[in-house]
Each structure stands twice: as structure tokens, then as C-alpha cells.
Amino acid sequence: MSKHQGKVAVVTGGNSGIGFATAQRLANEGAKVFITGRRQAELDAAVKKIGKNVTAVQADVSKLADLDRLFATVKREADHIDILFANAGTGEFRPLVDVTEEHFDTTFDTNVKGVLFTVQKALPLLREGGSIILNGSNVSIKGSDVLSVYAATKAAVRSFARSWILELKPRKIRVNVISPGPIDTPGLSSLGRNPEEKSQFKSYLPSAIPLGRLGQPDEIAKVVSFLASDDSSFVTGAELFADGGLSQI
Numbered sequence: 001m002s003k004h005q006g007k008v009a010v011v012t013g014g015n016s017g018i019g020f021a022t023a024q025r026l027a028n029e030g031a032k033v034f035i036t037g038r039r040q041a042e043l044d045a046a047v048k049k050i051g052k053n054v055t056a057v058q059a060d061v062s063k064l065a066d067l068d069r070l071f072a073t074v075k076r077e078a079d080h081i082d083i084l085f086a087n088a089g090t091g092e093f094r095p096l097v098d099v100t101e102e103h104f105d106t107t108f109d110t111n112v113k114g115v116l117f118t119v120q121k122a123l124p125l126l127r128e129g130g131s132i133i134l135n136g137s138n139v140s141i142k143g144s145d146v147l148s149v150y151a152a153t154k155a156a157v158r159s160f161a162r163s164w165i166l167e168l169k170p171r172k173i174r175v176n177v178i179s180p181g182p183i184d185t186p187g188l189s190s191l192g193r194n195p196e197e198k199s200q201f202k203s204y205l206p207s208a209i210p211l212g213r214l215g216q217p218d219e220i221a222k223v224v225s226f227l228a229s230d231d232s233s234f235v236t237g238a239e240l241f242a243d244g245g246l247s248q249i
Contacts, residue, residue, distance in 0.1 A: 003229050005030030008078040010070070012061050012118055013088030015042040017185035018135065020049075021217035022085055022224045027053040029225060031083065034074050036061065061088045061114030062106075067121045074125060081125045083228040086115045087135040091150035092190075104149055111153035115160065129172045131228045134161055136179035136239060138247040154179070158239055165237040174236035176227045181243020184214040210245030 009026045013019040014035025027033045027050050036059040037043045043056040057073050059066035074081060090110045094103050115134060126132070139147055140154035157177060164175045182188055182205045206213050223242050226232055241247045 003029040003225065003231075004083070007031045007082035007228075008034075008074070008080055009083035009085065009228070010034045010036075010074060010081055010122065011085045011087055012036045012059075012114075013135075015039065015046045015056075017187050018180065018183060018217050018220045019085070019087040020046050022087065022221040023054060024050050025218065025221040025225055026083065026228070027051075032078055034070070034078070036066075036070055036088065060110075061086075061118050062109040064117055064121075067117055071121050071125060079125075080127050081122055082127055082130050084119065084122050084126065084130070084132045085135070085224055085228070086118045086132070088114060088118075089135060089153075091147065091153075091187075093146040094149060095146050096148060099149055107149050107153055111150070112156045115157055119160075119164070126171070126173055130174075131232075132164070132168075132173060132175045133224050133227050134158075134175065134177045136177040138179050138181045138241055138243040140179065141247060161237055161239070174227075174232070176232070176235060176237065177239040178220060178223050178227060179239055179241045179243065179247070180215060180220050181209065181241070181246040182214050183217055183220060185217055188214070208246065209243070210249060213244065215242065215244060 004026055009031040011019050011023045011033060014023040015037030023033045023035045033054045035046060035054060035056050038060045040058050043058060047054050047056045057070045059070045090107060119132060134157050136157045137154040139151040140158055144151055161175045161177045220242055223240060
């Protein structure tokens with residue numbers, strides 16, 4: 001597989017879940033991949049599993065100094081970027097009455113501030129005609145009684161893409177959003193305020209999805225690979241839902 005042979009990709013939050021699956025697929029398709037994560041041990045494990053064409057940089061995307069260190073490493077080792085997957089994000093169940101300033105700041109700092117400055121700081125290295133993919137969510141267009149803050153951050157991410165395709169038009173850089181639904185990842189398994197709620201939530205989800213099952217991380221990675229490739233050369237500013245049809249009902 002050589003769809004991305006010779007390309008350089010950066011995947012934030014590439015140590016687990018969707019980010020890991022995407023980094024693994026891009027590396028297998030020929031790209032040199034840089035991944036980030038906050039925990040070094042998980043990054044080391046991810047690099048070992050991917051096995052080739054991958055470099056890990058410990059970084060928290062909500063910290064600008066960490067992003068500076070990330071892109072300094074990319075510049076030193078690869079000199080440019082062809083594909084940027086701004087994937088790193090966080091979220092948890094929190095009804096409106098239980099939202100705290102700390103919860104709000106943590107969620108927006110990672111999901112909105114982190115995405116914005118990841119893209120901004122990558123721009124000097126992004127080649128003309130490059131591809132930026134932002135990780136959104138189908139909850140940004142659906143109501144939720146426990147995910148209002150998270151959903152708002154993903155709506156902001158969707159809005160970024162509409163504006164950035166205009167700003168980056170002179171450089172022919174495409175910007176698209178992949179909006180997954182429930183994907184069988186460690187992040188999904190952690191949603192809930194106690195073990196019973198976590199179990200009930202994950203058990204309920206397949207019945208709400210038209211395809212009748214949870215998505216798998218590599219199913220999202222395939223879509224990211226498509227949006228990063230020349231196969232989607234006339235696609236920009238789009239939001240592609242990969243959620244088993246959940247957003248359509």
C-alpha cells in the first residue's frame with residue numbers, strides 16, 4: 001500500500017484510539033508519521049506497535065510551548081508537512097448543572113484552542129496543496145443532556161474549517177472535518193460518571209445506530225486517509241460523518 005508514499009503526516013493524539021489507528025494506516029500507506037500524546041509510556045507503546053515510519057513527540061496540544069517543540073522536531077527531521085490530522089481531544093459526561101469552570105476550560109483548551117494553534121503552528125511547514133483534517137463529532141449537530149460543552153467545542157471545530165478554506169485558498173491547502181459517531185475506543189469506554197453508567201451507555205449505543213453496531217477506529221482511519229489523499233482532491237470545507245447513520249435520524 002503506497003497511497004501516501006513519501007508524504008509527511010502529523011497526527012495529534014496518535015497514541016490511542018482513532019489517532020493511533022490513523023497513524024498506523026498512514027505509516028502502512030507509506031507516510032512518515034509524527035504522533036503526539038501526553039503520556040510517554042503510551043507513546044512508546046504506540047511506536048512499538050506501528051513499527052515503522054513513526055516518530056513520537058510528547059506534547060499536550062493545549063500548551064503552546066509543547067506545540068512549538070513538536071513542530072521544531074518535524075522541521076528538523078522532515079522539513080515539511082503534507083498531512084495534518086488535528087485529532088487530539090477530550091470530553092466527559094457533565095450535565096449543565098454540574099459544569100464547572102475547570103471542566104469548561106479543560107475541554108475548550110484542548111478541543112478548540114489546541115486545534116487552532118496546532119493548525120496555526122503547522123502552517124509554515126505545510127506544503128502547497130496539503131491536507132488538514134480536523135476531528136469533529138456528530139454530537140455537534142445533535143442535542144445531548146450531558147455533553148453540551150463537548151458538543152460546543154466540536155461545533156467550533158466545524159466552523160474553523162469553513163473559515164480556513166478561505167484563508168488557505170492561495171496555498172491550495174484543503175481543510176475538512178471528519179465527524180465520527182460512537183467508536184469502540186478507550187475514550188468511549190470511559191464515558192460515564194461511574195462503572196455502571198459507563199457499561200449501560202456502551203451497551204445502549206448499538207441499538208441507536210442504524211448500522212446496529214459501534215464503529216471501529218480503523219474505519220475512521222480509512223476516511224482520514226481518503227481526505228488526506230488525492231482521491232479527495234476536489235473536497236474541501238466538508239464535514240464527513242462516519243457514524244453508522246446516527247446523525248441522519
